[in-house]
Amino acid sequence: MNICRTALITLATLAAAGCTPTVDVTFGADRLAFSELTENDFPGIVGVPNIDDDNENGDPDWRDFSTRDDNDLATFFIPAEVANAVRPARPLRVRMTSGESQVRVWQAGRLVLGENDGDDSPLEFDVERVNEDVRFDVEFRDFLSEATFEIVFLKSNLDIIDAISFRALAAPLVMNQHLQPAEEVMAVSVRYSDFNNDALIEGYQDALGDDFLTVDGFDYGGDVWLQDEIEFGSVSANGARIDVVIDSIRDRGLDPVAEELFEGPEFLVRTWGDGNANSQDSFGNLEATPPVTVDGVHYPFGKVYWGTSGGSNVVRELRDMFGDQVVQAPFELDSSWLCVGHVDEFMSWIPDPGAPKGWRLVYTDIPGAWEVLDAMDPATPLPLYAQGHGHDTVGDIVNDAGLRALNEDLWDDYLEPNLDILREEANLDDEDILWLPGLFETAGGCGGTTAALIPGMANLIVANLEGEPTKIFLADPFTRTDLDDQSTDPMIARVRELFPADYELHFLDDFWVYHMGLGEVHCGSNVIRTPVSDWGRSIRPLVDED
Amino acid sequence: MKNTLTPLLVLALLAPTTALAADWEERLSVALTQGWQTQPDTWTRLEAQQPRATRAGHLRFMGPEFNSEAALPLALDRLAHGEEPEPVRAALADVVGRFSADWGDALVELLAEEPAGSVRAVLVLGLRGVAADEAEAGFTIALRDSHAEVRQVAALTVARRADGAVVAPALVDSLSDPSAAVRAAAAQSLGVVGDAQATDALLPLLSDADASVRLRALSALDRLDRSALSAPQLRTLSADADSRVARRASKLLAQ
Numbered sequence: 001m002n003i004c005r006t007a008l009i010t011l012a013t014l015a016a017a018g019c020t021p022t023v024d025v026t027f028g029a030d031r032l033a034f035s036e037l038t039e040n041d042f043p044g045i046v047g048v049p050n051i052d053d054d055n056e057n058g059d060p061d062w063r064d065f066s067t068r069d070d071n072d073l074a075t076f077f078i079p080a081e082v083a084n085a086v087r088p089a090r091p092l093r094v095r096m097t098s099g100e101s102q103v104r105v106w107q108a109g110r111l112v113l114g115e116n117d118g119d120d121s122p123l124e125f126d127v128e129r130v131n132e133d134v135r136f137d138v139e140f141r142d143f144l145s146e147a148t149f150e151i152v153f154l155k156s157n158l159d160i161i162d163a164i165s166f167r168a169l170a171a172p173l174v175m176n177q178h179l180q181p182a183e184e185v186m187a188v189s190v191r192y193s194d195f196n197n198d199a200l201i202e203g204y205q206d207a208l209g210d211d212f213l214t215v216d217g218f219d220y221g222g223d224v225w226l227q228d229e230i231e232f233g234s235v236s237a238n239g240a241r242i243d244v245v246i247d248s249i250r251d252r253g254l255d256p257v258a259e260e261l262f263e264g265p266e267f268l269v270r271t272w273g274d275g276n277a278n279s280q281d282s283f284g285n286l287e288a289t290p291p292v293t294v295d296g297v298h299y300p301f302g303k304v305y306w307g308t309s310g311g312s313n314v315v316r317e318l319r320d321m322f323g324d325q326v327v328q329a330p331f332e333l334d335s336s337w338l339c340v341g342h343v344d345e346f347m348s349w350i351p352d353p354g355a356p357k358g359w360r361l362v363y364t365d366i367p368g369a370w371e372v373l374d375a376m377d378p379a380t381p382l383p384l385y386a387q388g389h390g391h392d393t394v395g396d397i398v399n400d401a402g403l404r405a406l407n408e409d410l411w412d413d414y415l416e417p418n419l420d421i422l423r424e425e426a427n428l429d430d431e432d433i434l435w436l437p438g439l440f441e442t443a444g445g446c447g448g449t450t451a452a453l454i455p456g457m458a459n460l461i462v463a464n465l466e467g468e469p470t471k472i473f474l475a476d477p478f479t480r481t482d483l484d485d486q487s488t489d490p491m492i493a494r495v496r497e498l499f500p501a502d503y504e505l506h507f508l509d510d511f512w513v514y515h516m517g518l519g520e521v522h523c524g525s526n527v528i529r530t531p532v533s534d535w536g537r538s539i540r541p542l543v544d545e546d
Numbered sequence: 547m548k549n550t551l552t553p554l555l556v557l558a559l560l561a562p563t564t565a566l567a568a569d570w571e572e573r574l575s576v577a578l579t580q581g582w583q584t585q586p587d588t589w590t591r592l593e594a595q596q597p598r599a600t601r602a603g604h605l606r607f608m609g610p611e612f613n614s615e616a617a618l619p620l621a622l623d624r625l626a627h628g629e630e631p632e633p634v635r636a637a638l639a640d641v642v643g644r645f646s647a648d649w650g651d652a653l654v655e656l657l658a659e660e661p662a663g664s665v666r667a668v669l670v671l672g673l674r675g676v677a678a679d680e681a682e683a684g685f686t687i688a689l690r691d692s693h694a695e696v697r698q699v700a701a702l703t704v705a706r707r708a709d710g711a712v713v714a715p716a717l718v719d720s721l722s723d724p725s726a727a728v729r730a731a732a733a734q735s736l737g738v739v740g741d742a743q744a745t746d747a748l749l750p751l752l753s754d755a756d757a758s759v760r761l762r763a764l765s766a767l768d769r770l771d772r773s774a775l776s777a778p779q780l781r782t783l784s785a786d787a788d789s790r791v792a793r794r795a796s797k798l799l800a801q
Contacts, residue, residue, distance in 0.1 A: 192609060193591055193594075193595070193609075194591065194595070194609040194610065194611040194612070195608065195609035195610055195611070222598065225601055228601065252599070279601075279602060279603070282601070284601070339602050340600075340601045340602045341602075342601075387610060387613045387614060387644075388613060388644075389644070390643075390644040390645070390672075390674065390675055399708070400706055401705065401708070401738050401739075402702075402703075402704075402705030402706040402707070402710070402735065402738050402739075403706065405705060405734070405737060405738045405769065406702075406705075406734075408765075409734065409762075409765055412765065412793075412794060412797075413761060413765075413790045413793075413794070414790075417789065417790060417793060442671070442699070442702050442703075444606075444636075444639070444640045444643065444667075444668040444671050445600075445602075445604040445606070445636055445637075445640065445664070445667070445668050446602060446604075447667075447695055447698070447727075448695070448698045448699055448702055448727060448731060512608050512609055512610055512613075513608060516600075516606060516608040516613070517598065517599075517600045517601055517606065517608055518600040518601045518602050518606075519600075519601040523601060
């Protein structure tokens with residue numbers, strides 16, 4: 001056993017033991033010592049990038065060349081025992097061996113390593129002899145900014161007595177996924193002369209109370225597609241948290257909502273790409289799986305995915321960003337068969353502690369929908385389907401051979417192949433799937449492509465607030481005659497059987513404002529979630545591999 | 547000229563509906579007069595309604611009041627006689643098409659007369675719910691439309707009718723349409739309403755240059771007569787450059 005490398009001991013003890021001085025460093029608030037790291041630990045400092053604007057001067061804090069007013073710096077310490085071993089003929093030198101444009105190190109408010117404001121960037125720094133811990137603050141330029149450091153005890157001839165090297169890594173931008181606890185759910189309220197979405201808004205308010213935010217649609221041109229305009233993500237490390245609004249280039253009525261409602265000292269708004277948006281650029285088409293392990297590689301934040309439609313894809317800058325972030329290794333699904341072309345139209349994810357992997361994929365079940373409808377009296381009037389789709393009764397739907405053939409083809413040619421992609425990219429097994437009834441129909445004005453016939457229930461919101469039962473908000477399918485009595489709806493009865501018994505299911509009336517507008521509950525809502533913490537160890541293989 | 551039909555053919559196709567055309571205009575006039583007399587407030591409100599952008603970006607009337615049979619006369623009047631912008635007229639066509647069961651004659655005439663292809667492409671969906679003779683007349687016009695999307699949606703809509711087989715011969719003609727989307731749509735519907743003649747016509751499309759046509763022909767033949775698909779054909783298709791075609795063929799081979 002090498003006592004010199006395994007314990008932090010006083011200089012006196014070092015001397016008594018006849019050891020030469022050794023270097024050590026501790027990381028973060030927990031003061032995890034380098035000398036105590038195991039093989040599996042992330043060997044270094046993790047922190048959040050200093051990209052927010054704590055002092056609200058209009059510039060990202062990285063550009064301020066100051067650490068005042070800042071709460072986004074990581075720390076490391078040279079323990080007193082080590083600093084006290086410094087002698088004039090035995091300097092203790094901290095070297096920045098890479099990443100000087102990405103990371104800065106401050107000591108007592110003074111820049112000691114890394115990019116300087118117009119001056120030469122210092123790359124090494126000698127620690128003064130003191131009998132106390134020496135604190136260093138580490139500032140990161142951007143997501144996944146990285147630098148390497150070396151701390152060495154030198155002899156007078158500059159031979160190395162002892163040295164350690166470690167790494168500093170900024171947190172990646174992580175797009176939220178449904179297993180992260182919900183903190184706030186939101187939707188846009190609209191009222192027109194003859195219709196409104198009061199039922200949906202009130203359904204949310206009744207279930208969530210103060211955890212629901214109503215955005216006034218009057219301020220945003222009646223644009224209700226809150227999911228399409230923004231996606232929430234975060235960067236977090238060592239207790240520091242910056243929420244991030246990924247702002248789409250879609251830029252319809254809700255364009256200013258990110259800046260007006262969310263931007264602030266700890267809430268960053270960023271857009272990737274510009275130019276003319278296509279439907280793929282809306283963020284109903286940008287989702288993330290729960291944490292998955294694929295081919296032995298664990299993705300603690302899940303994997304990001306989006307749909308492509310022929311030649312249309314998500315704007316390149318955003319695709320590149322997610323690729324660069326590495327940790328949510330993106331993949332693509334085929335959404336070309338849908339008029340709107342968004343992945344949230346046919347699938348979602350829910351936490352499920354009773355499931356083998358702790359979650360389930362909610363996936364459109366075409367045979368399951370036929371099963372429910374076929375069991376109904378064909379003469380059953382369907383008032384909303386008559387108005388919205390031209391199907392007066394259940395019989396009009398179940399006896400429509402063309403509709404059946406269309407949905408069979410959609411299953412064979414798109415839904416099942418997409419499932420195969422999910423099996424490969426998300427290590428999906430059959431037992432991980434919750435099959436949720438759904439049908440599609442050719443939609444007018446959509447070039448022969450389709451949209452949901454039964455209001456799309458897979459297009460759902462997961463509100464898993466701390467200390468409360470998980471609440472699922474999904475579209476009321478209205479497969480019944482008495483529109484006011486959900487208890488008479490066989491589709492709702494079937495869906496209730498599919499979800500975990502202790503989940504609260506809220507079937508919201510989204511028919512006129514959302515379903516007729518070719519979207520559903522998820523498309524018109526959004527959720528702020530608690531970031532995944534303690535990621536340093538878990539992403540090491542991903543970052544190292546990259 | 548929006549239509550590829552010769553003037554004589556247009557006249558011939560419209561001949562059976564010409565008398566009806568006067569009927570629907572008269573019925574519409576009566577319905578409008580009645581509506582304004584009995585529900586002036588409601589109709590004033592309905593007349594002022596404008597469509598809103600869907601998630602896909604195109605316009606649609608979304609409220610329950612406008613999406614009703616009662617409001618159809620107003621929507622039809624705005625579409626037939628108004629001068630609103632094309633996207634608004636497409637939204638009106640969406641409403642008219644859904645409630646056209648008693649207004650098939652109007653639908654057929656509008657399909658022949660409506661100048662904007664994007665509007666006709668929405669209107670043609672309404673043929674799903676009109677009387678058989680009106681549907682046949684409408685499909686005959688729409689399947690020869692100059693606008694490929696109209697022909698495509700018409701071909702898809704044929705399969706939505708229980709009596710769609712009547713139009714199968716016209717769909718067979720559409721299998722040689724210059725537009726791949728139309729050929730694919732015709733193949734898809736023939737898989738539902740086709741017969742032995744359709745099977746013979748579909749087989750050559752297995753080697754169509756367009757993958758979506760090959761795919762739809764393959765699925766249609768699977769539905770109509772799987773025995774028409776030979777093992778060598780399926781083996782070739784199972785190596786198709788398009789993954790969906792290859793997947794379908796491989797599944798059929800394995801069965």
